[in-house]
Amino acid sequence: MNSPRTISWNIRIMFKIGDIKIDSKIVAGPMAGISNAAFRELLYENNADLVYTEMVSDKAIIYQNEKTLKMCEIDDRFHPVVIQLFGSEVDSMVKAAVYLDRFTNADIIDINMGCPMTKVIKTGAGSALMRTPDLAVEIVDNVIKNVRKPVTVKMRLGFNADDMNYLSLAQKLEGVGVKAIALHARTRSQMYEGKADWSHVKRLKAALNIPVFGNGDLRTVDEVKMRLDKTGCDAVMIARGLVGDPFLIKKADAYLHDGTRYEVTIDERFETCLNHAAKLCVLYGEGTGIRMMREITPHYLRGLPNSAKVRSLSNHISTYEMLKELLDDYKKTLVF
Numbered sequence: 001m002n003s004p005r006t007i008s009w010n011i012r013i014m015f016k017i018g019d020i021k022i023d024s025k026i027v028a029g030p031m032a033g034i035s036n037a038a039f040r041e042l043l044y045e046n047n048a049d050l051v052y053t054e055m056v057s058d059k060a061i062i063y064q065n066e067k068t069l070k071m072c073e074i075d076d077r078f079h080p081v082v083i084q085l086f087g088s089e090v091d092s093m094v095k096a097a098v099y100l101d102r103f104t105n106a107d108i109i110d111i112n113m114g115c116p117m118t119k120v121i122k123t124g125a126g127s128a129l130m131r132t133p134d135l136a137v138e139i140v141d142n143v144i145k146n147v148r149k150p151v152t153v154k155m156r157l158g159f160n161a162d163d164m165n166y167l168s169l170a171q172k173l174e175g176v177g178v179k180a181i182a183l184h185a186r187t188r189s190q191m192y193e194g195k196a197d198w199s200h201v202k203r204l205k206a207a208l209n210i211p212v213f214g215n216g217d218l219r220t221v222d223e224v225k226m227r228l229d230k231t232g233c234d235a236v237m238i239a240r241g242l243v244g245d246p247f248l249i250k251k252a253d254a255y256l257h258d259g260t261r262y263e264v265t266i267d268e269r270f271e272t273c274l275n276h277a278a279k280l281c282v283l284y285g286e287g288t289g290i291r292m293m294r295e296i297t298p299h300y301l302r303g304l305p306n307s308a309k310v311r312s313l314s315n316h317i318s319t320y321e322m323l324k325e326l327l328d329d330y331k332k333t334l335v336f
Contacts, residue, residue, distance in 0.1 A: 015211045015234045017050075017179045018150030020080050020107055022235070024049035025228060025256055026249045027213050029182070029239035030084045030110075030154070032117075033292075037075060038279035042272070043242065044078045047250045050235075051081055052154075055112045058087030058096035072104045080107035082152065086115060088124030088132075093139045094146050101147035108179075109147060111140055113155040113169075116188045127188035131159045133169045141176040150179040154215075154237075157200055160189040166200065167207055174210050182213035182237050192240075202231040213237040219248070221255040228256070244299025246272065266304075266334060270327045273300040277323055290317055297323065306333065 015022050028035075028043045030052035040051045053071065060068035074081050083106035087093045093111075100109055113136060115126030122128075129136040144151045153173055158164035170181050183204050185196035196216025205212040214227055215237035224236050242248055247264045254260040276296065280289030298311040310330045317323045 017080075017108055017152060017211060020150060022050050022080070022211075024249070024253060025235045026224065026252050027182070027235045027237040028052060028242060028249065029215055029237040030055055030082075030112075031239050031243070032115075034243060034296075036071070036280075036283060037073065038276065038283045038289075039246075040081070041075065041078060041279055042246050042276055043249065045275075046246045047253050048246075049080070051078070052110065053081060053083045053106070055084040055086045055115060056096075058085055058089070058092045061085075061096040061099050062092055072100065072106070074105045076105065079105075082106065082108040082110045084110040084112050084154065086112035086120060086125045087139075088129060088135070090135075090139050090142050094142050097143040097147050097151075101149050106149065108150050108152055109143070110152045110154055110182075111143065113153055114182075114184050116156070116191050121188070127156050127159060130155060130165060130169060130188070131163070133165060133172070136169060137172045137176060140173055140178060144177045151177070152180040152182070153178050154182040154184070156184050157187045157197070160187050164200075167204060170204055170208060174208050178210065180211040180213065180234075181208065182215055184215040184237075186216060198227055198231055201227070201233050205231055205233045211235070215239065217241075219245070221248070221252045221261070224248075224252045225256060243296065244273075244302055246276075266331065269300055270331060273297060273327065274320075274324055276300075277320055281320055286320060287318070290319060290323060293317065293323060301330075304334070 014025055028048050028051040032054050035052060035054045043051050056068050056071050083100055085096055097109055100106060112126055113129045120126035155166055157166045166183060183201055185198050185200050198214055201214035211234040213235045214231055214233040218224055218236055218238045219241040227236055238248060251262045254262045277293045280292050294315050297314040301307040301311055313326055
């Protein structure tokens with residue numbers, strides 16, 4: 001089923017992943033603890049066309065971990081969806097991928113080679129796979145041979161500045177049948193610090209025949225357009241920039257189409273924050289959903305005047321009504 005979209009202009013097919021048509025230059029990337037079903041629904045309401053899930057563990061799928069299986073559930077209303085898998089062993093990755101292929105309605109399976117977190121690296125997964133490129137290719141090759149869904153990869157430049165092997169690895173992955181590659185233009189050792197070096201995205205796009213997504217430091221429509229123009233990549237992947245600003249997809253779509261600058265109102269920002277909270281409460285229950293909103297709410301207030309106190313108070317909310325009251329009281333102090 002096609003995702004709901006509210007823009008009025010004619011949608012153009014931008015590129016394909018396998019046989020799946022993608023109609024936008026903006027891809028919503030995966031974020032652990034954020035890219036759950038509630039957030040994905042919010043993104044589709046803001047014109048997203050391709051959205052990634054949180055990464056899921058191969059071992060957790062094999063052992064039928066209830067929480068992980070819940071993360072793999074995809075709402076029939078919102079497609080296409082990429083489900084991201086991480087692990088470091090051929091057999092377990094293949095078994096988990098086969099499960100995702102047969103028993104979920106995700107459209108694409110992505111192999112994570114970009115996560116920089118220590119707990120993932122210690123298992124040899126995530127960006128640690130870039131230190132073992134032969135194993136990385138073997139895993140992807142075997143996954144592709146055993147599933148029907150298109151397989152993609154998200155990677156970094158390399159594990160560190162002395163071993164930036166993204167180009168050779170990406171070419172090998174294309175050779176075994178990967179349908180698209182997303183490149184976060186930092187090394188693992190950089191984590192999320194410093195600036196992403198998008199010159200490597202341009203270099204990767206020139207070297208491959210499959211779609212390439214560039215990722216890193218995207219928070220404005222001007223940055224989106226500039227990166228697309230300068231690198232020639234098929235799409236940009238935005239992740240952290242969408243937290244508190246899911247409108248960025250809609251804004252970028254409009255700007256890329258005809259230069260329109262879509263302005264988000266204060267009311268729209270606060271209503272979306274409450275909408276986000278409501279969806280999390282439905283998904284996880286009010287207690288857990290509102291605890292999650294303690295970290296998310298400050299992002300919706302980013303750039304607003306005198307918001308420091310409100311951000312601090314948001315750390316103590318425990319119900320949806322407390323959040324609503326907090327935002328209502330704050331809004332009264334703003335001059336429109």
